Amino acid sequence: MSNIVLYGMDISPPVRACLLTLRALGLAFEYREVNLLAGEHMIIDFQQRNPQHTVPLLDDGGALIWDSHAIVCYLVDKYGKSDELYPKDLLKRAHVNQRLYFDASILYMALRSISVPYFIHGVSLVPKEKVDNVREAYGHLEKFLSDSPYVTGDALTVADLCCAATATSLAAVLDHDPINYPKITAWLERISKLPSYMEDSLRGLNKYIGLLKGSLTIL
Ligand SMILES: N[C@@H](CCC(=O)N[C@@H](CS)C(=O)NCC(=O)O)C(=O)O
Known part of the structure; x- marks a missing residue:
């Protein structure tokens, strides 16, 4: 049990x-x-x-x-049976931590600054500068992925799981299309193939997008 x-x-x-x-x-x-x-x-x-x-x-x-x-x-x-998802090696761990803090402080906050006003206060108008924050965060993410399949290199870590959960949700505000964001698009495609992804993440994500997308008006 x-x-x-x-x-x-x-x-x-x-x-x-x-x-x-x-x-x-x-x-x-x-x-x-x-x-x-x-x-x-x-x-x-x-x-x-x-x-x-x-x-x-x-x-x-x-x-x-x-x-x-x-x-x-x-x-x-x-x-964990291994430290693969969160390496014990100090430098590798520092890189994973950096991406986790990026998610917590930049990527997720770009979403939260739009989702809280909407869900809590019914504010559906989104000022352009909030979408610019999303665009800037996507720009960073695209660079993190420029030479590697995952956000810190060749191996999937918890930083990918956190950043991907936020990035997929941000599609409710701004699409990460393959023309402007080819690396993000390919990375999310990779993550979506994880056996664990289909179980509950996709259902929750679809509900989230359904609630938010289409209700927001970008100013
Ligand atoms: N940095 C936190 C953010 C958690 C968070 O803001 N969760 C939202 C739902 S997405 C929430 O519980 N909001 C309710 C509240 O802030 O009172 C985390 O990664 O767990």
Whole structure:
């Protein structure tokens, strides 16, 4: 019996990064849905577990960890049969960490600055400068992928899973078309072929795109 519980909602990009990692590691876990749209993350019980009231939240036998980037690293360190997805080598790990922080601070924030106003406040008008942030983030990603199949080199790591969960969701705002973003397009194609991808990530992603795309008007 697994002690791992993941609290989440599958439309959430960081939740999908954790689902991809759990599947890639072949771990058994219980999934508990937290309906953000119904405000379930704001109830006292959830806030006692995560005062930042965000999903994903991992409960591993009573140990509580939130933030997808912290969760995916913990899962590989604790349960990975190898360190492939999160290398122990200091320099390789530093490169993976850099891309994880890129996802947390640049890529995901470009999305969040549009999705929170929409989902929480019903704001569907998106100022051009917010789309420019997305475009700039895609530019960085395209460069990371210029000479290698994955964001830190030849091997898939948790940085790919986190960045891909966000980048695929950003398509709701700005398409990463093969003309302007050939490397991103090929990389996402590669990720989409992972056996773990089809299980829950695609369903959540499609729901997310369905909710957001078409509802937004770029100013
Ligand atoms: N950096 C965090 C971001 C988590 C986050 O913002 N999750 C959103 C859903 S995509 C959320 O729970 N929002 C509810 C809130 O902020 O109250 C992570 O990677 O886990």
